[in-house]
Amino acid sequence: MSRILGLIATLGASVLGAVRAAGSLGLFALSGLSHLFRPPFYWRSFVSAFFEFAFFSLPVVALTAIFSGMVIALQSYTGFARYNAQSAIAGIVVLSVVRELGPVLAGLMVAGRVGAAMAAEIGTMRVTDQIDALGTLSTNPMKYLVTPRLLAGTLALPLLVLVADILGVMGGFIVATLKLGFGAPAYIVSTLSILQPADVTVGLAKAAVFGFLIALMGCYNGYNSRGGAQGVGAATTASVVAASILVLAFDYVLTEMFFSR
């Protein structure tokens, strides 16, 4: 009997813990967003976070996008050639890159690169009292550290994904024309004919959501880190894992919302 009660208690405690964590994350996000509308806004922090997100992530995201586009062209050719449906390859490449792989892969790469760095930086500031010091210097730490990063993530990732889209399609184009014997003009025409504006805009909207989530997880885990170097390490890991899972989960939700009709 007591064993069953213990089991229920454990279950209840973990559920309560999860609810508490979700609540504190939600409050953290709301507080970070609310400072957008209350001056001052720290442009300097915003610009450096934006560069960190967009500009310095370009090489990683570009390489990821090119190779993904190339491999899709190659894989779909081997599959589709069996049914004499090679002509669909241009469409497969452009839709999968623009709708899914661009936002998701860019999101995952940026979560590993920028989200982790954010968690580590803010976490180190927390454990070395720098966040407390901000409070004693007429500066609200949420406003100074979190709000500019949330905005930077939300605005930068769509830009990055736009670049990733173009390069991903180009990767497919390179493989299709140089290796699989497609004619360049025909490939371009069929790419453009199948692509709808909504494919691009929804992909970019996804990217904005992912950028926000990545910045949020980096800031939240860093801000709440405890206990020295180990705590900062744990915060960094947690931010990457949580951001990656959230990116994939929200990808499904957003796809369901916009593309399932």
Added chain:
Amino acid sequence: MSAPVPKIRVRGLAKAFGDKQVLDGIDLDVMPGTSSVVIGGSGSGKSVLLRCILGLIEPDAGSVEIDGVDVLRIRQREREAVNRRIGMLFQNGALFDSLTVWENVAFGLLARRRMRRAEARARACDVLTQVGLDPSVGALSPAELSGGMQKRVGLARAIAATPEILFFDEPTTGLDPIMGAVIDGLIVDCVRRLGSTAIAITHDMASAARIGDRAAMLYHGKLVWQGPASELMQSGNPMVDQFTHGRREGPITMELRR
């Protein structure tokens, strides 16, 4: 004539973390323009006391009045206005390592937006000179400085906005005795020049005697003794005596486990 109002008045302050009562009914008055030191062993709650007064930790009970205003029961915006009059030197400096030294020193000035960057930089160089650093240090990053220099920069940052109240969290910890004395001297100078009210927490007896006008000892979440800092070494209180003379035997037992 009515009695002068204390600059800082703490009453019945209590804070527990889990089942550990860190502060247990603290009463403390600090008169304007005086310096108080709070001594106590590691883990006796000194830092928590300072952080409660500063508003970084929310106490469970009690009141903290600054200039007669209960700062625990005012709104966030008013609290920020109060904090603007407070400067704090953190134990390990807590310098912003993403900024240069002068940006650290000028941080509070720039945050108030009443000053251009060039002006703030000139002011930062001025303050750096006051704490005995060459203005050229301003262009370095905090990681390039020694521990003593970091303390000086931390002090410069704390006093840059000429606060009415200064807090010092273990100002000499981690420094050699000579550098400790130098930093203490700077602290006394700054407090005197600004006419500030100061609270320092420390477990360095020499430092306590140099900085403080008044002293108090914190043990098990309570202030077990208060008196003039000059009487620290001959207080007649067995706990203070044991602590100041560093004896192993006495009423204080070191808690190695909870």
